[in-house]
Amino acid sequence: MIKADNTTRERAGALLRAGLLCATLAGCAAVPTRPEPPVPLPERFVAPAEAPAGDAVAVADRWWTSFGDERLELLVEAAVSDNPAIGQAVAQTEIAAAQARIARADLFPQVSAALAASRQRQNLAGLGPIGALPGTPGGDLPSGFTFNNFSTALEVQWELDIWGLLSSQTAAARADFLASAENLRATRQAIAAQAGRLYFQVVESRAQLAVAQTTEAALTEIERQIANRARAGIAPPSDQLLASANLGAAQAGVEQRREALEQATRQFEILLRDYPAGTIATPDTLPAVPPPPPAGLPADLLVRRPDVAAAELSLHAAGYRLEASRRSFLPGIGLTGSIGTASQDIGRLFDPGSLVWTIAGRLLQPIFQGGRLRAQVRSAEGQRDEALEVYAEVALQALSEVETALAIEQVLARREAASDTAARAAEGAVEIAFNRYREGLDPFLNVLEAQQRALDSRSAQIATRRARLENRINLHLALGGDFVAPAEATRN
Numbered sequence: 001m002i003k004a005d006n007t008t009r010e011r012a013g014a015l016l017r018a019g020l021l022c023a024t025l026a027g028c029a030a031v032p033t034r035p036e037p038p039v040p041l042p043e044r045f046v047a048p049a050e051a052p053a054g055d056a057v058a059v060a061d062r063w064w065t066s067f068g069d070e071r072l073e074l075l076v077e078a079a080v081s082d083n084p085a086i087g088q089a090v091a092q093t094e095i096a097a098a099q100a101r102i103a104r105a106d107l108f109p110q111v112s113a114a115l116a117a118s119r120q121r122q123n124l125a126g127l128g129p130i131g132a133l134p135g136t137p138g139g140d141l142p143s144g145f146t147f148n149n150f151s152t153a154l155e156v157q158w159e160l161d162i163w164g165l166l167s168s169q170t171a172a173a174r175a176d177f178l179a180s181a182e183n184l185r186a187t188r189q190a191i192a193a194q195a196g197r198l199y200f201q202v203v204e205s206r207a208q209l210a211v212a213q214t215t216e217a218a219l220t221e222i223e224r225q226i227a228n229r230a231r232a233g234i235a236p237p238s239d240q241l242l243a244s245a246n247l248g249a250a251q252a253g254v255e256q257r258r259e260a261l262e263q264a265t266r267q268f269e270i271l272l273r274d275y276p277a278g279t280i281a282t283p284d285t286l287p288a289v290p291p292p293p294p295a296g297l298p299a300d301l302l303v304r305r306p307d308v309a310a311a312e313l314s315l316h317a318a319g320y321r322l323e324a325s326r327r328s329f330l331p332g333i334g335l336t337g338s339i340g341t342a343s344q345d346i347g348r349l350f351d352p353g354s355l356v357w358t359i360a361g362r363l364l365q366p367i368f369q370g371g372r373l374r375a376q377v378r379s380a381e382g383q384r385d386e387a388l389e390v391y392a393e394v395a396l397q398a399l400s401e402v403e404t405a406l407a408i409e410q411v412l413a414r415r416e417a418a419s420d421t422a423a424r425a426a427e428g429a430v431e432i433a434f435n436r437y438r439e440g441l442d443p444f445l446n447v448l449e450a451q452q453r454a455l456d457s458r459s460a461q462i463a464t465r466r467a468r469l470e471n472r473i474n475l476h477l478a479l480g481g482d483f484v485a486p487a488e489a490t491r492n
Contacts, residue, residue, distance in 0.1 A: 038392035047406035103173035153340030172320035179313035189481035423457035
């Protein structure tokens with residue numbers, strides 16, 4: 001059953017809106033610059049493309065609708081809404097958002113209210129004779145005194161961000177959150193693409209099963225006719241054995257195709273967060289391959305891809321942490337203060353005469369910490385360098401995925417056309433070979449060979465059509481897919 005719950009999508013949208021707000025509250029940290037591409041970029045993609053270069057983002061929205069399959073559209077939407085990986089990514093983004101708010105809270109004064117009450121007894125018995133106290137009969141010394149103390153206070157603590165240490169830490173947490181939001185977008189794209197691939201895999205399995213069943217039916221009829229000819233003495237017994245063997249192989253092929261269908265169907269249902277009952281309905285014919293989308297420009301790809309954007313934001317976060325570690329050598333300035341009341345009588349706790357207040361400042365300059373601060377700087381430098389190499393790796397992979405999808409687009413199209421031509425020719429040759437066999441012109445092996453070629457060619461044509469559809473999905477995903485979030489806006 002396909003769920004209609006849009007809670008996950010609403011949570012994801014709220015997180016992206018929070019990211020936009022978070023980006024406007026960067027504190028005093030320096031605005032990072034976009035890293036240079038890992039390699040010199042050409043003006044256009046090198047691989048030949050059928051579609052002209054253009055605004056790929058404009059045509060990437062809901063790319064699965066380009067296949068003209070309403071069932072596919074419904075199932076992809078269900079996968080994006082209900083898949084557990086999406087829920088995990090949303091939860092991770094919520095955690096990162098909370099961590100960013102926690103880090104930002106250090107920029108502001110911390111205010112707390114306190115209410116205290118205590119009762120204390122002072123023992124005087126061990127002090128020895130110190131004279132009679134006024135008002136005590138016979139000059140006897142009391143054994144002790146009991147005191148009550150009541151107080152209220154409003155306490156303030158504030159670490160002044162003179163050198164931008166806290167701002168850098170806040171900016172790093174904010175960049176981590178934005179990177180998590182981009183990872184959420186990438187996860188949604190990946191799930192949509194995986195749903196499309198599995199959908200076409202299920203459809204292909206049904207088509208392959210249909211071809212195998214058609215072949216089985218044809219071979220059943222051939223085997224019946226050959227058996228009749230053998231019983232009449234027109235055909236040798238070896239032809240009947242060959243026909244029976246070929247029919248048995250076809251029946252085994254049908255079960256093999258049915259096994260593949262069962263596996264693909266249940267795998268797809270798991271992606272949809274449904275029980276793997278193997279009952280999901282799909283067509284048994286693959287759709288035509290739609291025209292390819294505009295590829296855009298390589299430079300734009302590095303801005304548009306969410307995984308590249310996430311790697312860039314992680315690089316910015318590492319840079320901010322490096323700034324914070326360097327500024328940890330500078331003195332810290334803190335202010336503390338409190339205002340409240342104190343009295344031994346709770347009834348006079350709020351009298352004007354009970355008012356008490358304090359204010360204090362602190363300057364703390366690190367002098368010696370056993371090399372800890374320098375080691376923290378070196379560690380932050382290593383993390384920044386690692387993040388830079390990760391960005392380069394992700395960017396190169398993104399460029400490679402687009403170039404690869406574009407390069408094999410026409411190769412797969414020519415391969416499918418050749419497979420279809422071969423299948424049509426082989427299917428026509430089956431009837432001719434069988435007629436010639438009945439007339440005694442050709443041996444029965446020619447019939448078997450033609451039938452096997454027809455089955456293999458048609459199966460190859462169906463598999464190549466699915467490969468073309470999957471490559472189209474890969475191209476959409478490589479170009480940035482759907483769910484285009486205002487990533488550029490959230491970083492400015």
